[in-house]
Amino acid sequence: NWKNRIKTTSEYPLEESHQVQTCIDTAMHCMEPERNNRPTIAEVLDILNRTETHIPKRQMAAVLPCPTIGLKSDSNMLEVMVAELNNNEHGYCNSMPTDSSNRTVQQIADRETSSVVEEVIIGRTEEKQKILSILSESITEKMIILPIYGIGGIGKTTLAQLIFNDPQFQDYTRVWIYVSQEFNLNKIGNSIITQLTDKISNIPTKQMLHKCLEELFASRSILVVVDDLWEENPKEFHKLKVMLGLGLGSKVIIVTTRDGGLARKICSPAVTPYKLETLRVDECWTIIKQKADFEGRVDQEQLEHIGREIATKCGGVPLAAQSLGYMLNGMTSDDWESVRDSYIWNLSTSEGHEVLASLLLSYSQMSAWLKLCFSYCAIFPKGYIIVKYDLIYQWIALGFIKQSRIFDFMQLSENYVTQLLGMSFLQYSKRPLRGRNQEKDGTLFTMHDLVHDLAKEILSHQLNTGGNKCRYALLTDCSKSLQLFVNFPANIKALRFQDCGGQELCGSAFSSAKCLSVLDLSECFINELPDCIGQLKQLRFLRAPDIRLEIPNCITELSELNYLNLRGSSEISALPVSI
Template identity: 80%
Template sequence: MADVLPSPTIIPKSTKSDTLEMMVAELNNTTSEHGHCNSMPTDSSNRTVQKIADRETSSDLEEVIIGRNEEKQKILSVLLESAIQEMVILPIYGIGGIGKTTLAQLVLNDAQFQGYSLVWVYVSQEFNLYKIGNSIISQLTNKTSNISNRQMLHQRLKELFSGNNILIVLDDLWEEKQTRLAELKVMLGLGLGRKVIIVTTRDGSLARKICSPAVTPYKLETLTVDECWTILKQKADFENRVDKEQLEHIGREIATKCGGVALAAQSLGYMLNGMTSDEWESVRDSYIWNLSTSEGHEVLASLKLSYSHMSDWLKLCFSYCAIFPKGHKIVKYDLIHQWVALGFVEQSRIFDSMQLCEKYVTQLLGMSFLQHSKTRQRGYIFHNA
């Protein structure tokens, strides 16, 4: 991996892989119509796929957060009560897209932790103690760490932890094996410094396994309809519409269908931006809302709706992103050049191919199909798309 990435970097949103299963048949039809289904390179031949060194999510708050202040205060109170403990592990759990990562970001950026060394590790489904340990070391030292010997890894962590106050967020943990979780807790417990560990996960059982003995895992509940409506309005630029009085009732009904899930409201809000009132009604009345009643189906339904309103060209570009394995990052301009080379970009008399691809990236980011990748690791430069 190069020391400096010359262009912005984006990554597939974690929910995207789940949604793709629902879209495969339609994507195959679309790619077949355009004659490109055999031109997509495999993982091994694509040299612009670069492995994540650190995390997909980050500690940075990128926009105004709607709701969650009450939950933030509750978590800060629990951590304050546990201040006498040398190490406290507090898990936050809930369904995908509900805002666990956002809540962890809010806590980490609170003034209560001024003077703490702050560490953010995106864990995901690939549980690797060396990856976690080296990421912590890299962030505490601002130097790349690639220690492959467990004894040496533990010794270095022990040195860095001793005498320091450290807040570590382990975002999106999936590992269920008690033995692996025990090894993780041992590694985090090294040294004599004060450590606060926040873990986000979808699994309540996992949360109970990893939390500190005197701590109760925090279950994050869904947002209210009003909060979802506020998010949806913000993304849809609702206040600047001349027909907002006509759309108020329809918009609130759509917000209700979000099921209190922030990601659903964000995706739908971006999609509704610029749509006519008839199109708002079409979204509200779509059959897609009735396809599933499982927990968290609102996220998949909202993303499916967003996908269904993409242009055929944007669908092609999005389907191409599926070749990138989860846990990898995509160099933005490398991706754009691949789209252009494969003929995935529409012809325009007004905009050139690069301008159109920039628009595609912005649309995919806005609909939450992609997200920005950020890192504080030295030698890497990232800019917003």
Template identity: 55%
Template sequence: MANKMKTMRRKLEEITRQHKDFSFTPSSTTNDEQVTDTRETSSAVEEALVVGRTGEKQKILASLSSENLTREITILPIYGFGGIGKTTLAKLVFGDAQFNDYSRVWVYVSQVFDLKKIGNSIISQVSNGDSYIIQNQMINKRLQELLAGRKILVVLDDMWRDRDNERQLEDLRAMLRVGEGSKVVVVVTTRDEAIAKELCTIEPHKLAPLTDDMCWTIIKQKSAFESKDCKEQLEHIGRCISMRCGGVALAAQSLGYMLRSMTFDEWKSVRDSDIWNVSATRDARSPQHKVLASLRLSYNSMPPYLKLCFGYCATFPKGYNIAKGGLIHQWISLGFIEPPSILSTWQLSENYVRQLLGLSFLQVLKSPSVSRYTIQALTLFFF
């Protein structure tokens, strides 16, 4: 195993070197981009179909109530694992009557961060104008004119980090700070805790996974369970299947759609199968493929060193209880941690652990004395 990982490290280093030498830029025709394109969201939501999340919604609304909005700009990020329901929760907040006297703007940010696009989107939604402003300076000026003295709610949905643009978040915050007399409330959704922590002006909201019961409710909705025969036996099977969703709404929804047209025996096969097995889901249209492709975006967005360290974690069995100290020792002895200039190898390793926790790829196990983690089970199927 150690040799395998070392070879993998050498290969990754070689790829990184070639990437730099040949000045490759990401192509817009890769599969990843296609997934990104279909991810665009709008604020529309059918509230009746949303399972749970009422407590979370109330908590967010309370922290955005007028008595808590003491500054001219308030930024509240919602972060959590891919497909867990961040956008859905943001939609519930966006549509709430608490913001009836606000101008509301919904911006889908996407993996390609474009400050001009965000600025222009806000301007066009507030003013109903359709001219595109090119200069940043003019965008800021126009926003200040338009938003002076107004209350505005902006949702920035699906924020990622552009690794070549260190000023990305700073510039975004500066653009949204439109001056005294205005009340700007910004709700950001992101998979990345680090983005949430950097952008927030109030405590960000970490969105917890749904319970197995909630996943089962979603599966029932999507599979038209009520119209099926032998519901009692089917429920037993369905509940087993819902436990395989790991609290991820997207997984429950996709499985529900798939089960809709299936017979009793086919439900049993799904229960007994390795549902998320990548090799068994070559069909790009299959629900499993879509879920894994969506989750894989997070993995693809990781820098190479983090991919390598996570890849090593994925060699542990599912549900394995990983001790932080042991993991870091193994990373270091395998040579995964480059000798750094400022931080010690140990500090750098701790930083990598934090990044993996921030992406919810690693999850903290509650333990009294030591830091222990497990891997988010769905990510194991990337390998």
């Protein structure tokens, strides 16, 4: 038996026998007929953690491999949590799932996907009124800078959007700048000019930039939101203030940031930075009930206590409550208990881990096909405004939409979008697109930073890596050969370029990616589409706006192409006859 085998093969028979016996006893306890007599997952973890051994630490890895919880730095907390989740899902990776890994698709019409649907904002009405009052009292200042700060996922951007769209500023010219970790004054200035003129701006020098902004700011009242600021250099703050202060018009500047110290440094002397506090447990529970359709359930009394316990795990963060609430919709009471007791809550003890745990729980409940669609969104940079149907056609082009006898690809894609919106993995964008990416009637999405971090971590082995597993590339130079950035270009399935408006597209930037299915050139300067485009025989999605010359006839050789976007290419009089 197993005891004899341990005695004859192990260097530490007593210790290992004790551990195995503990596991057997715990497993038998888990099979109790009465559910209330079974231990929870948390209790099982406690039992295993209390298992004492005298095996030297250098030998432990060979005996009892386990994750190290709460010992990692904040910088790689998400990496550890995602890796542990993948281990518990039997090594799931971002490859095509098999049919057996899929759940039954929910009925398409179950949930509303219209962009006019607005989420009820819980617990932030008072904060909005306080900030509007502060701004009203300081409106006589030529420029007022009011930072809003708080932990990630707490609702800073949502609150800024409420103020941005408030009637109090209906006579203001409004500009929204997304910054994140990349602080680039030239990029910020050009973004403001693009939004104020509806024309792409790529002014290269500070002097020309300031001159243009001074003219545009003249005699205007302007509301500017600087969203997700991370920069800590006081000199850069000063340069930003100088740039925003150009012109004679009055300015109201709202800054969102996670850093309280940064907020105090950039704040105007006349006001105090506004700290956004976490929600109360009751408010988190209200969000969960709203998202989970709690009022429509017959087992409310049974779920009330479990739900409130789940709400306490949200850490007062609205994003966590929204994600969990949607996931709980339609789940049984046993499922609710499993969520409450999930091992994922114990994967880290760092500050803010609750929201990451809630996002991981929601991700773990996705079908394998939905996981592909979600993680692919990491190919867009943080803060990017995603056009709904561009995203859907990219999913279809890459084969991420499971075939069905009942629903077509578009219906299934709409369902996936609905699920991601419900979990807050996608959010409706209240910011309009400007310049060449402008969509008059399109539905627009954004991703929260923390959600984007999760998608990027999941896709980390396939996005912008040097190895042969790299399948997706987001590059910032379309004037050079793809082979300078990617070691195995033939393996690339999707390629897009970012901030390349000042560079003319060259054919070698994509021609070596022979298996390309998605090519997005929307942020490139395209004088003429290179002839080598005809070599991409597997290309199914091509977005190439503002082409200045006629498109080559070789585009007719793209037999697999089913999405072509040439918006703004006014010089194109007609498409090739045989396309």
